[in-house]
Amino acid sequence: MSWLSNLFKKEPALEPADLSLLKTDVHSHLIPSIDDGSKSLEDSINMIRTFKEMGYQKIITTPHVMSDFYKNTPETILGGLEKVKNELKRQNIDIEVEAAAEYYLDETLEPQVKGGKLLTFGKNYLLFELPFMSEPPNLASFIFELQTNGYTPILAHPERYGFYYKEFEKYKELSEKGVHLQLNILSLVGHYGPEAQKIAERLIDEGLITFLGSDCHNVMHQQGLQLARTKPYFHKLLTSGRLKNLEL
Numbered sequence: 001m002s003w004l005s006n007l008f009k010k011e012p013a014l015e016p017a018d019l020s021l022l023k024t025d026v027h028s029h030l031i032p033s034i035d036d037g038s039k040s041l042e043d044s045i046n047m048i049r050t051f052k053e054m055g056y057q058k059i060i061t062t063p064h065v066m067s068d069f070y071k072n073t074p075e076t077i078l079g080g081l082e083k084v085k086n087e088l089k090r091q092n093i094d095i096e097v098e099a100a101a102e103y104y105l106d107e108t109l110e111p112q113v114k115g116g117k118l119l120t121f122g123k124n125y126l127l128f129e130l131p132f133m134s135e136p137p138n139l140a141s142f143i144f145e146l147q148t149n150g151y152t153p154i155l156a157h158p159e160r161y162g163f164y165y166k167e168f169e170k171y172k173e174l175s176e177k178g179v180h181l182q183l184n185i186l187s188l189v190g191h192y193g194p195e196a197q198k199i200a201e202r203l204i205d206e207g208l209i210t211f212l213g214s215d216c217h218n219v220m221h222q223q224g225l226q227l228a229r230t231k232p233y234f235h236k237l238l239t240s241g242r243l244k245n246l247e248l
């Protein structure tokens with residue numbers, strides 16, 4: 001549990017931030033058994049209940065769609081969402097839950113843009129992630145294709161792509177092109193390592209982050225979220241006025 005070491009860092013801890021200031025989470029894996037997130041309906045309900053207790057009012061959950069590993073479709077995702085919503089209702093847990101997806105950018109994704117079957121949320125926002133090894137050669141054309149077809153791209157966890165660490169200007173270029181950058185809250189407690197944390201903080205300092213997500217897969221991630229709520233950078237971003245989570 002990498003964020004545990006953060007508990008012992010000498011850094012001023014603030015009062016846990018009020019998550020109703022964020023309102024909506026835009027990135028999580030809470031549909032049971034269709035990706036590497038929630039393992040059962042019970043698991044999903046427990047995590048959603050905790051989100052509600054933390055102060056979130058709405059959850060947009062985003063199962064992985066990857067042509068090799070997670071061959072999810074709107075049917076598997078929305079079918080799973082229905083089961084989750086029914087169970088929430090049965091247990092009288094009152095929180096808004098929607099689903100979209102976290103699309104992995106490989107060569108199979110771009111041809112699907114025109115088909116109109118990609119899952120989005122809010123103002124036709126489409127959440128996508130990159131491979132961790134290198135920037136894919138079709139990134140620019142994919143973004144162009146999305147935008148010309150009326151989608152607004154959101155890049156998931158930009159702070160996790162090591163290939164950008166020495167080219168920070170790439171983040172600015174993406175943002176200037178109209179790509180929203182979605183930070184993972186757990187990056188602020190070092191969950192993905194010290195470098196990702198440093199980049200996360202710089203992205204906040206430079207005003208490049210417009211969405212915050214939990215990227216919650218399991219209960220351990222939620223414990224990390226609780227810790228993140230006491231971090232000065234989390235407070236800084238929450239009060240920056242830049243986050244669009246509130247509009248959803």
Ligand SMILES: [Fe+2]
Binds near residue numbers: 027028029102156
């Ligand atoms: Fe994710």
